[in-house]
Amino acid sequence: MTDEPVLAVRDLVVEYRTPAGPVRAVRGASFDLYEGESLALVGESGCGKTTLGLALLRLLPRLGSTPHGEVRYRRADGSTVDLLTMRKEQLRRFRWHEAAMVFQGAMNALNPVLRVQDQMYDTIRAHRSMSASAARKRCHEVLDMVRLEPRRVMPSYPHELSGGMRQRVLIAMALLLSPRVLVLDEPTTALDILTQRSIVDVLQELRRELGFAMVFVTHDLALAAELADRVATMYAGRIVELGDSRDVFAAPRHPYTAGLIRAVPPAVGEATEISSIPGGPPSLAALPPGCPFSVRCGLSAEVGDGDGPAGVCVQADPELTRTGERHEVACHYSDRVEFTREVVVDGV
Ligand SMILES: Nc1ncnc2c1ncn2[C@@H]1O[C@H](COP(=O)(O)OP(=O)(O)OP(=O)(O)O)[C@@H](O)[C@H]1O
Ligand code: SF4
Ligand SMILES: [Mg+2]
Incomplete structure (x- = not known):
């Protein structure tokens, strides 16, 4: 961990427009995320954890949600940029290269009709020009990192994998372009206790080896205590x-x-x-x-x-x-x- 925040969030407000009127899901969040640190967001269902996680990568639904405030990202060269005012092309580059998200619900986050390898190749191709053999090598590397057998997993469809394997595929995909910030939304929810344990071990190991900063959303305080350097409790946004x-x-x-x-x-x-x-x-x-x-x-x-x-x-x-x-x-x-x-x- 260093003293330099990789993300500096100031007075972040996110409002959703709903038929029942505006819902302010994040109400003035301010915090720093330091290089290489791990921050847990905890709190009851509906308190705004996912919304805050999505806002950090400006992944909120474009229609119906309005973020205000500042989410300032510090690049490796020391320059900074506010994600909330970033232009579309810059934002496209930022995602996956600089910061990536593992979404809540492993099954829904993968395309059920595409083999794992095709989803991984698509991600690489959309963001970086790489030869087919280099892309294949990179996929093998990241699957190895999350302790999956590439030859078994790459040709599989998501439904052919267990919940824990799918979650690890998502983590591997997020690592494809070596981001400096990783946001994980409930990375172990709905997994049995042993599978949860193996995901926690994988995340600990990856963070030590790769040194990315991590924000993870969880209901599980034991997980937060084990995996997080710092914890943020959220209540009503x-x-x-x-x-x-x-x-x-x-x-x-x-x-x-x-x-x-x-x-x-x-x-x-x-x-x-x-x-x-x-x-x-x-x-x-x-x-x-x-x-x-x-x-x-x-x-x-x-x-x-x-x-x-x-x-x-x-x-x-x-x-x-x-x-x-x-x-x-x-x-x-x-x-x-x-x-x-x-x-x-x-x-x-
Ligand atoms: N796309 C959306 N449109 C309208 N309201 C939304 C939308 N997404 C979330 N909300 C509302 O914003 C609030 C915060 O939701 P959010 O999903 O961020 O909570 P959460 O803490 O992640 O909950 P959970 O633990 O159940 O995942 C809730 O009241 C929710 O109904
Ligand atoms: S003591 Fe008052 S301010 Fe503190 S949490 Fe309770 S109600 Fe809120
Ligand atoms: Mg959520």
Whole structure:
């Protein structure tokens, strides 16, 4: 990891137009992604994780979505460019060469009527002029990297491969043109536990060897703790906590992150400590005033003496504010968050 951000995201807002009115799926995200680091985006379904991941590569649906703000990419030569204002041809070059995405749902992301080799060749041909033999060699290399047998996998159709193999094919395809940033949307969801393990091992190994920066979306806090240098918790379209995974998992400073961690069986300690977060996330089309977590927040109720949430929580949506050297939290009472669960991060 270096001190230079490869991506600097500032006040990123993404709004979808829907028949029910505008839905603001990302509401003012600001963060840096450093070279070679791995950042996990965690949070409940519908909180905007995929939307944020797509916006980082400007892959949002062109009709019906509007991104605002800045996603500044720093090239290897040190020059920078804002992806949100990049022209189409520049953007085409940026994708796959500089940054690539592994989409949510391995089966849907592959074309079911094309052999793996044809999908891989198409990707190479669309972005780089390469002889047939060089393209074949590159496909072999990346399939080897993800521990797949090229001779078996290349002539296969997606349905002839297991879910774990398909996921690894997608990772291999994303690596074809050696990107510096990789965005992975739920890379292990819907895979059995052993297959999840092998994907995690492959990603760890690739990151060590190739040194790309990685943003990955996950519901799985154990995966985030293992694979991420830093973690960002999202709630209702906002990043509400951002910090080193060790700090965040050992001492979360946002009641929502603490709730997510309490909802997972501990790696050590008593299973009786598990508890869920009451209620569900608010509709992004009709957010309550103030902090969108206020209706579910035990801490706010405690501060408000049981008469509903504390006044400030329903009056003002808290900004992401620095609470430690590398820790930022959006909560009016972050200094009162108590967390007692002992957490094992990265085997420590
Ligand atoms: N193409 C779209 N058009 C309109 N609304 C959308 C679109 N894509 C997502 N949304 C809405 O934006 C919000 C955030 O969705 P997003 O898919 O980013 O969430 P997520 O955190 O990735 O959820 P999940 O964990 O279920 O994948 C949701 O309310 C969703 O309904
Ligand atoms: S600002 Fe208030 S409602 Fe929001 S998380 Fe903090 S204590 Fe809870
Ligand atoms: Mg998603």
